[in-house]
Amino acid sequence: MKTNQQPRHILSLSGGKDSAALAFYMRDRVPEMEYVFHDTGKELPETIAYLGRLEALLGKPIHKSTVENGDFIGFDQLLKIYGGMLPSSHRRWCTRKMKLVPFERFIGNEFCYNYVGLRADENRDGYISQKPNIVPVYPFREDGLIKADIERILEESGLGMPPYTEWGRTRSGCFFCFYQQKIEWVRLKAAHPDLFEEAKAYEKPGKNAITTFYWCGNEPLAELEKPERMAQIIREHEVAKERARRNAPNKTLLNILGGVDDYEEKTGCLICQI
Template identity: 80%
Template sequence: MGEIRHILSLSGGKDSAALAIYLRDRIPDMEYVFHDTGKELPETYEYLGRLEAILGKSIHKSTVENGDFIGFDQLLKVYGGMLPSNHRRWCTRMMKLKPFERFIGSDKCYNYVGLRADEDRTGYISHKPNIIPVYPFREDGLVKADIINILEESSLGMPPYTDWGRTRSGCFFCFYQQKIEWVRLKETHPNLFEEAKAYEKPGKNATTTFYWCGDESLEELEKPERIERIKNDYEISKARKKANSSNKSLMNILGGTDDYESNEGCLICQL
């Protein structure tokens, strides 16, 4: 076994991007890896391209096995058309964790994770004994305001998908999205919404249809009266949070980012 490797996984989210910039000059031999599912938002690819320029290093794309790209469409066939959900997160396991562990192999490495000092989240990154997690933001006491400051000072800024209300990185059809985010996806990227909707069909060995939003199909969700209700419910929820959250920052309240800061979701997809 050779020297210890230093590896930072990028999700396309603000925290891992800020961590990469934060550690750029501290750990010059850092390796950067992105687990490309082939179903990321176009803004994510653009953001990572800009980050590469700031880092001065290429970001390794890990979802390749024996020379073949193994992304969502290929794996969906293996799972008989069964869409992933919070109860069956094969997407995280097969498109994030396995490629990550394959990239590292048996090498001993430090895996740098962007969990902040102001959040109480835990999650499975890897249980392999040769992979040692490191949490620089927590160790140095950095909170959300510090992360935003790092991004702004570097000129990278926040991920561009936040401009239209998306609160998390990950596939454009991520099942952890809020209903309002599905509406915004339809309004901003109607072609991607249609692609997500096309996946909602009975699996090869299934008698029921798998939906991204639990028991509500995207065909139902996109009806004008349903969209109007989702928008109204979102505004009511936002107003309620604003009234009951005097200790929370204006950015969290108005930006609708409270769910992003919750314990739900996959760390390796979102940080």
């Protein structure tokens, strides 16, 4: 579907380490690169600050895509359309409506190369556009770069790892992402109690008033936040961590302590998490 026009080169940023490292990796290789971030309106404050620093270091603007006809179309607006039905791994309307659709609208019908930060040490696919004018490119895989290389790129750039990793969050995305481990909900409550309360407030019956939707399967956040339940989650996490340490003696301490590689969702969305 290539035309006589010059192809566009577009790199989608998630606020995660891999796409940020890829932005630096490709900056001088593809000077005409465009950077886009699909803002849901529900990002962690650390993510927005991280992207601001990245934008300054790249010396180019990062386009915010979640705007339609001059209006911001974010999570709260879409939740009303879906009758209060929260997204989940079985109904990922958030990925489709707040990530993929804005991305495809940003590109239109122009031919483009979409640069994706999958690494050579990853064995997963993800949710990316199937439009024939959008051709995915995987520079890290092509060049054999692994997790240690990505961390080195971030360190040498001066950007470093995403700051939410400092308090135990393992992924970018909305603060109430349903792919979070329960230990991450515990950590969110400690780091951002206001955001935990906001997430909890979304858990209510849908439009038909029959089904109540929760972020963590069948467990409401109001139950998860009880001191005895949080203590249990922490204990179980420590047991799982020790088991992982015994079963994988060659893993680094960062991996064992809940690093990103321990929780990269195999069915997750590339446009949302990388």
